[in-house]
Amino acid sequence: MSFQTWGEGLLATMINSDRSGAAELIDRALAAGIPPRVVIAEILDPAIVRLGCLWNERAMSLAQNYVASKIAEDTLLRCVPVRTSDTVYKGALVIGNIEDDFHGLGRKTVGLFLCAAGWDVYDLGNDVLAEDLLEKALEVNACVIGCSAMMQTTALNIRKLRDLIDGRGLKERIKLGVGGAVFNWRPDLVAEVGGDGTARNAVGADELFTRLQAQVRGYGKP
Amino acid sequence: MNSYQRVMNTLAGQPVDRLPVFAVLGAYGAKLTGVDLRTLLSDASAYVAGQRALQQEFGFDQVMSAFDYSVLAEAFGGQIAWFPNQIPNIKRPAARQAADALSLPLPDVLHTARLPVILEINRRLAGIYKEQVPIISVLPGPCIFPALLVGIEQWMEAILFEPELAQKLLDYTAPFFVSWANALLDAGADCLAFTEGMATSAVAPRKIFAEQCLPHLRSVFSQIHGPKIVSSTGGCMNHVLDLLSGLDGVVGVIAGSKDDLCEARQLLGPDLTIVGNLDNLTLPAVSADEVYNLSLSLFRAAGPSGHYILANAGADVPQATPPENLRAMRAAGAAYSAEIGCRA
Numbered sequence: 247m248s249f250q251t252w253g254e255g256l257l258a259t260m261i262n263s264d265r266s267g268a269a270e271l272i273d274r275a276l277a278a279g280i281p282p283r284v285v286i287a288e289i290l291d292p293a294i295v296r297l298g299c300l301w302n303e304r305a306m307s308l309a310q311n312y313v314a315s316k317i318a319e320d321t322l323l324r325c326v327p328v329r330t331s332d333t334v335y336k337g338a339l340v341i342g343n344i345e346d347d348f349h350g351l352g353r354k355t356v357g358l359f360l361c362a363a364g365w366d367v368y369d370l371g372n373d374v375l376a377e378d379l380l381e382k383a384l385e386v387n388a389c390v391i392g393c394s395a396m397m398q399t400t401a402l403n404i405r406k407l408r409d410l411i412d413g414r415g416l417k418e419r420i421k422l423g424v425g426g427a428v429f430n431w432r433p434d435l436v437a438e439v440g441g442d443g444t445a446r447n448a449v450g451a452d453e454l455f456t457r458l459q460a461q462v463r464g465y466g467k468p
Numbered sequence: 469m470n471s472y473q474r475v476m477n478t479l480a481g482q483p484v485d486r487l488p489v490f491a492v493l494g495a496y497g498a499k500l501t502g503v504d505l506r507t508l509l510s511d512a513s514a515y516v517a518g519q520r521a522l523q524q525e526f527g528f529d530q531v532m533s534a535f536d537y538s539v540l541a542e543a544f545g546g547q548i549a550w551f552p553n554q555i556p557n558i559k560r561p562a563a564r565q566a567a568d569a570l571s572l573p574l575p576d577v578l579h580t581a582r583l584p585v586i587l588e589i590n591r592r593l594a595g596i597y598k599e600q601v602p603i604i605s606v607l608p609g610p611c612i613f614p615a616l617l618v619g620i621e622q623w624m625e626a627i628l629f630e631p632e633l634a635q636k637l638l639d640y641t642a643p644f645f646v647s648w649a650n651a652l653l654d655a656g657a658d659c660l661a662f663t664e665g666m667a668t669s670a671v672a673p674r675k676i677f678a679e680q681c682l683p684h685l686r687s688v689f690s691q692i693h694g695p696k697i698v699s700s701t702g703g704c705m706n707h708v709l710d711l712l713s714g715l716d717g718v719v720g721v722i723a724g725s726k727d728d729l730c731e732a733r734q735l736l737g738p739d740l741t742i743v744g745n746l747d748n749l750t751l752p753a754v755s756a757d758e759v760y761n762l763s764l765s766l767f768r769a770a771g772p773s774g775h776y777i778l779a780n781a782g783a784d785v786p787q788a789t790p791p792e793n794l795r796a797m798r799a800a801g802a803a804y805s806a807e808i809g810c811r812a
Contacts, residue, residue, distance in 0.1 A: 263628075304670060304704075304726075307669055307670060307671055307672055307673050308620070308624060308670060308671040308672070309624060309627070309628060309671060309672045309673060309676055310673065312621075312624040312625070312628060313628055316628075316629075346559065348619065348621070349621070373560075
């Protein structure tokens with residue numbers, strides 16, 4: 247069965263709000279030997295993109311969309327890699343949804359993937375003030391802060407964190423990764439809020455944070 | 469024939485001198501009187517001055533209390549964010565989880581937060597307009613109401629995955645909801661418009677509405693003693709319209725802006741009034757001529773079967789809507805009424 251067929255099957259379960267059917271489908275995909283990262287990238291991601299189109303076409307209700315988001319969460323949790331004893335320790339980082347943003351699903355998933363990849367993740371939760379994110383980063387000696395927002399109105403609050411980092415002369419010491427649905431729809435928003443980079447999904451978060459960490463280390467700190 | 473008689477005759481299917489025209493104009497009053505929105509929505513005299521100015525300027529066939537649900541969220545302990553150009557929004561709901569909302573104290577409709585302001589608005593509007601212009605109070609539908617207490621995400625979570633908890637929360641909030649609706653009527657409202665988000669296809673499919681919401685709607689409406697209009701808040705509602713006729717005290721519906729009015733009439737039957745359905749987003753974006761033509765086409769589609777009131781379909785008309793676009797709605801009403809030879 248092709249990835250496209252698996253993806254269409256998953257999309258159908260999302261449209262039909264069939265959470266248990268989705269779980270069975272993902273279990274079958276994993277049992278068929280498809281690596282978890284591929285399940286996310288080639289099966290789940292395309293289904294989510296198509297779902298977004300249906301939402302924009304007003305072909306989905308909020309209720310359907312909500313169940314679909316649960317299916318996406320279930321799928322991601324099934325595909326989180328396991329942190330093993332030989333996982334290389336990568337350092338500390340801080341994540342949180344910015345002030346006024348309460349959509350924590352993406353952030354929580356990113357946290358799981360980063361933890362599995364070897365990061366010490368300090369997850370401050372939803373609705374976090376810029377000051378708190380920065381203070382925590384300084385406290386745990388993190389060189390990257392991951393800031394999440396779902397909507398444009400709340401994403402703009404990330405600018406406060408950017409200004410705070412720059413205002414305290416920490417621009418080269420702490421990098422700012424941004425993420426959330428709105429950045430996928432509007433990539434230009436990354437620069438607008440002062441982000442140093444973004445990732446489309448949880449799978450790409452480790453690569454982003456590793457790259458941002460390397461940028462900091464290029465300056466010899468911390 | 470004054471606006472009150474015109475609207476009552478329309479609801480009753482009796483002759484009118486011209487077909488009535490509504491516009492949801494609450495915050496727009498601030499634009500005419502020059503006050504900021506916070507003052508308008510916190511001070512009964514400022515709000516009523518806005519309604520008077522709107523009546524003088526446009527003469528629509530209704531006045532209304534504020535379309536501001538932050539009042540209710542605030543009364544339960546939610547935190548409100550105020551904006552210069554739009555109605556306040558809920559910054560933080562009173563409860564983070566649906567289960568937590570079950571321990572929120574129910575507000576006193578006569579004393580808590582800004583609730584008394586809304587009641588005072590109705591009293592003052594009644595003092596000026598009783599039996600001259602219908603006074604309409606807007607409130608959320610009882611089935612979407614818990615979302616004001618816990619946020620839409622938590623409410624959807626409960627509805628979809630914890631239906632027993634959702635039912636408990638509906639039952640818990642019902643006494644306040646009924647008290648509030650009846651208090652609005654006692655203070656002077658002639659009719660209540662319920663914006664029932666759960667009746668909109670954008671929020672929930674028919675099955676959820678029919679199985680989880682309709683029984684509650686039926687129960688709550690039976691305890692509210694005035695005439696009621698059910699609104700979709702602008703979203704499509706034709707998928708559940710056939711379920712609404714027969715609900716206690718329901719005299720009409722406000723159709724969604726994408727709903728076909730002829731189909732709505734077939735689904736609703738001949739006796740309920742259809743209100744609508746100009747798109748809110750269109751009103752500030754097109755010319756007065758276009759508003760006139762859109763309005764006229766709606767009159768021609770829905771007018772012949774009677775029981776029809778032209779109106780916008782969503783919440784408050786956007787502040788950016790030019791006054792001439794609002795006048796175009798009235799002008800289309802007059803033109804259509806002349807076209808069909810209205811005589812009261």
